[in-house]
Amino acid sequence: MEPRLRRSDGAEIDVQIERIDRSWSTRDLTTAERHERYERLDGLREHLERAAAEGRSPEEVLNPDPVAFAFAAEWGAARCPHVRADPAHRHRSSRRAARAGSVLGGLLLLVGLGLAWTLLDGTGVSVTWPAAVVLVVLGAALTALQVRWSNRAWARRGGVTS
Amino acid sequence: MASDGGGERGSRLLRGILDACLLALVAEQDRYGYELAAALRQAGLGMVRDGSIYPLVSRLEAKGLLDSYVAPSTSGPGRRYYRITDAGRRELWEARTTWKQVATGVDAILHVSRQGD
Structure with a gap:
């Protein structure tokens, strides 16, 4: 049959x-x-x-x-070879990129602060410690926000790297 | 993975050579997905899931080893046929050479072991 x-x-x-x-x-x-x-x-x-x-x-x-x-x-x-097949790999890569971004952002912030400190040192303008701490915290918060925003944008694109 | 035709060991062994098998089948004649699966089953490679063929031929196509075209079918929507490219033929020739070397070596070792049993 x-x-x-x-x-x-x-x-x-x-x-x-x-x-x-x-x-x-x-x-x-x-x-x-x-x-x-x-x-x-x-x-x-x-x-x-x-x-x-x-x-x-x-x-x-x-x-x-x-x-x-x-x-x-x-x-x-x-x-589409530009699309990663493995979602776990995408997640790992994203986290790695976020971590690298945070470290780089932090380093840039420290270098910037050091530079500003050196420049202001000879001008007689005094920068208090609380102000420096506020600047560091603000910088860290901005970096975290930027990482979060880029992760969201990446997720909205369906994990496609362009 | 299905257990017919060699089971898990067969599947693992095939993983590295399945692309060459598909190239060889397409080198014989243009074929579509179902025909490729049927030909593999007919050759005794029933442990290959039909579903694993599509990603593989797509990858071969992306590498330029296969080319595809859609031809009308009498029993439904058009079928995507795969045909081998010149690069695919070269790849197949290399795969055949490698396979011959590997198979000869493995066969010699397994044959010696069998005599020692």
């Missing part, structure tokens, strides 16, 4: 396709890439339907969790 697609398989295929599509839709795609995404999803649907008709479930064809198990991420990354 000719193998046929069961209704439950059809529903499962819809779920998997939708999940993969949702995962891809978080990326910044050009119009051409968006068009290609639909075409590839159609191709994948046909593949899953044929496999289901042969008795293989979508899970078996893709993975127990195609999205979490990097199917969608990997395929997306392979299409």
Whole structure:
């Protein structure tokens, strides 16, 4: 007897396709890439339907969790090499960048303060210690805000590095 | 990973050579995703999940080793066929050479071990 697609398989295929599509839709795609995404999803649907008709479930064809198990991420990354496939890696890189930014900001602030101190030293203008502490705290707060803002902007872009 | 056709060890061994297998299949004739999966299964490589083929061919395409085009299908939307490029043929030739060396070496060692059992 000719193998046929069961209704439950059809529903499962819809779920998997939708999940993969949702995962891809978080990326910044050009119009051409968006068009290609639909075409590839159609191709994948046909593949899953044929496999289901042969008795293989979508899970078996893709993975127990195609999205979490990097199917969608990997395929997306392979299409757009500038996108990192691994969200954990992206998170690590972001934190590393934030930490480096903070250290650099702090160093620049200290150098600036030292320079200002040296310049003011000969002019007779006195800078009190509380004022210096306030300046350092203000600088640190500004650096933290900047890091937070850039992280948010990065997250809004869906983790795409441009 | 499915256990048919070699199980986990088979999957791990295949990981480094699967791209060459796909290049070889596409070098024979232009194929689309489902055909590639079916050909691998037919060759006894049932441990390869169909789903792992798509990211891999996309990567080969991004590297310029494969090229793709969409052709109309009688049973639904157009199908994306993959064809090998000149760079892909060179890569395949290198992969075949490497595989021959590795397989010869491994076979010699495993054969010696089997005699020692």
